[in-house]
Amino acid sequence: MDTTDRVADLDRTKLLAARYRAATARPYLASALYSLTAVPSTRVPTMGVDRHWRCYVRPEFVAATPVPELAGVWIHEVSHLLRDHHGRADRLPAARRADPLRVNIAQDCEINDDLVADGLDLPSGAVLPAAFDLPEGLLFEEYLPRLPQIHRRTDCGSGAHGHPADWEDGTAAGGVTGVEADALRRATAEAIRAHQRSRGSVPGGWRRWAERILEPTVDWRTVLAGAVREAVAWASGAADYTYRRPSRRSASLPRVVLPSLRRPVPRVAVVIDTSGSMGEDDLAAALAEVTGVLRQVGVGGERLTVLACDADVQAASRVTSAEQVELAGGGGTDMRAGVRAALSSPARPQVVVVLTDGHTPWPDEPVSARLVAALIGPDAPAPPPWVEPVRVGEVVRGASADRDPG
Numbered sequence: 001m002d003t004t005d006r007v008a009d010l011d012r013t014k015l016l017a018a019r020y021r022a023a024t025a026r027p028y029l030a031s032a033l034y035s036l037t038a039v040p041s042t043r044v045p046t047m048g049v050d051r052h053w054r055c056y057v058r059p060e061f062v063a064a065t066p067v068p069e070l071a072g073v074w075i076h077e078v079s080h081l082l083r084d085h086h087g088r089a090d091r092l093p094a095a096r097r098a099d100p101l102r103v104n105i106a107q108d109c110e111i112n113d114d115l116v117a118d119g120l121d122l123p124s125g126a127v128l129p130a131a132f133d134l135p136e137g138l139l140f141e142e143y144l145p146r147l148p149q150i151h152r153r154t155d156c157g158s159g160a161h162g163h164p165a166d167w168e169d170g171t172a173a174g175g176v177t178g179v180e181a182d183a184l185r186r187a188t189a190e191a192i193r194a195h196q197r198s199r200g201s202v203p204g205g206w207r208r209w210a211e212r213i214l215e216p217t218v219d220w221r222t223v224l225a226g227a228v229r230e231a232v233a234w235a236s237g238a239a240d241y242t243y244r245r246p247s248r249r250s251a252s253l254p255r256v257v258l259p260s261l262r263r264p265v266p267r268v269a270v271v272i273d274t275s276g277s278m279g280e281d282d283l284a285a286a287l288a289e290v291t292g293v294l295r296q297v298g299v300g301g302e303r304l305t306v307l308a309c310d311a312d313v314q315a316a317s318r319v320t321s322a323e324q325v326e327l328a329g330g331g332g333t334d335m336r337a338g339v340r341a342a343l344s345s346p347a348r349p350q351v352v353v354v355l356t357d358g359h360t361p362w363p364d365e366p367v368s369a370r371l372v373a374a375l376i377g378p379d380a381p382a383p384p385p386w387v388e389p390v391r392v393g394e395v396v397r398g399a400s401a402d403r404d405p406g
Contacts, residue, residue: 010040010059018070025071025120028191028202032078032184035176043167046123049077049159050168051086052175056157068121075120079111080160082185083209085140089162093284096144100161101153106143107160109134114205127154137205189213224286224374224390228293231351231370231388232266266350267303268294269369271338273356275310278376286355286374286392305347309338335360343369354387356380362387 015038023030036055044056055077062070080086085107089097097103108127113136115122129136134146158164169175176184189210196202202210270290272283287306294304308314311332335354342352351370358373358380366386373383376392383389 009063010057011062012038014067015057015062015070018067019074021067022071022074026075026118028188028195028206029075029078029082031191032082032188033074035180035184036074036078036081037175039169041167044157044165045155047073047077048155048157048165048167049080050164050175051158051162052169052172052177053081053159053181054169054175056167065123066121069123072115072120072122075115076108076111076122077156077159079115080107080156081181082188083111084181084185085160086158086162088141089160092141092144097162100163101155102147102150103140103144103161104154104156105150105152106140106147107156108154109143110138110140113137114203117205118203185213224289224392225293227372227388227390228290228351228353231353231372232268232294232299234351234370265298265303267305267347268299268351268353269305269307269342269345269349271307271309271335271342271352271354271356273310273333273335273354273360274308274314275333275357278357283355283376286376290353290355290374303347305342305345305349307338307341309335309341312337313341333357333360336363339363339367339371343367355392358383 019033019036023033036049036053039054039056040059041056042058044058046058046061048056050056055074065073089100089103089107092103105127109129109132112122112126112128116126116128117136129138129143132147134143155161155165157168164170192202192206192210193214196207196210270287272287291304311334333356335356338354339352342349349369351372352367353372353374355374355376357377358375362384363371370388371386372388372390374390374392375383378391380391
């Protein structure tokens, strides 16, 4: 039988009946489910999605899978798109996203434990965190570094891990646009909220996802950049007199040299919390933002000191950029040591930025420099009132056997 005949053998009635079952069982997902375009393919292993909300379906997989399990796979695939897995995968460090199929395994762990807890049927061999001795309820960004060496392969397509698969159409024509996808996510979140109010039966994972979509948020990068710029401007405002460049008023006073005012570029120290409790991705993102803003305002490497600190200060020369951050766990957490070391250095800074999860002692009284705390994580405790806090958001949360849903 050639490829055309095998595609023609797709049991569309069964496939669409499974989607109807999924939409009926989880009505708040109906709009998203019916936005998927079914595309028969003999090259896709089971089912998969691209970035444009096309769902590729292997006819043999449909024929061999019962309708209740097919309904679960429909929800699995649309979950990749609703949780913006491909967008989140694009934001991973290059080393983390180098193996897209490993990323896919981590994403399946994030999705499938929620689906099983919700009572949905999945094909045998569905990827679950328990298979790797990992806890439930984590994000794929948290599962990814914890996964052991994996020889099993699974491919849900570019709508999951972000890399186009060879069985995808390869164009955006006829698919869902990025703006439409964002609208679908918001509409689904609003449907979840309405369903929760009327029936109270929405699983916790979807409720939390909807809250994150609907709650008004301020980009932490904008807030952090503003705080760093304002602190640098404050320090730069300490004008001083200099005779290196005489005042233009000297021309009106013969034989008198008047000094001119100068606005010095401040020195800045960045203290990095390298204790074991810190998240590497968030820390690297925050450091990249800080150093980027400092470069924009003219604070280059010669006026910037970066200190790695857990319970004590490590050699500052080891960390000069976000790419060089190494989290040394083995010690406690005391950012006072980093602040003291920064202020006692010969190149004493006027601004100190501390990147930390907040679980640290702080100086007992205000220090002589402007002190900004970039607090990483939702549970970071507030610092004393003389420390300017900026809450750095976490990585966005959502959110191969022959017959698995990935």
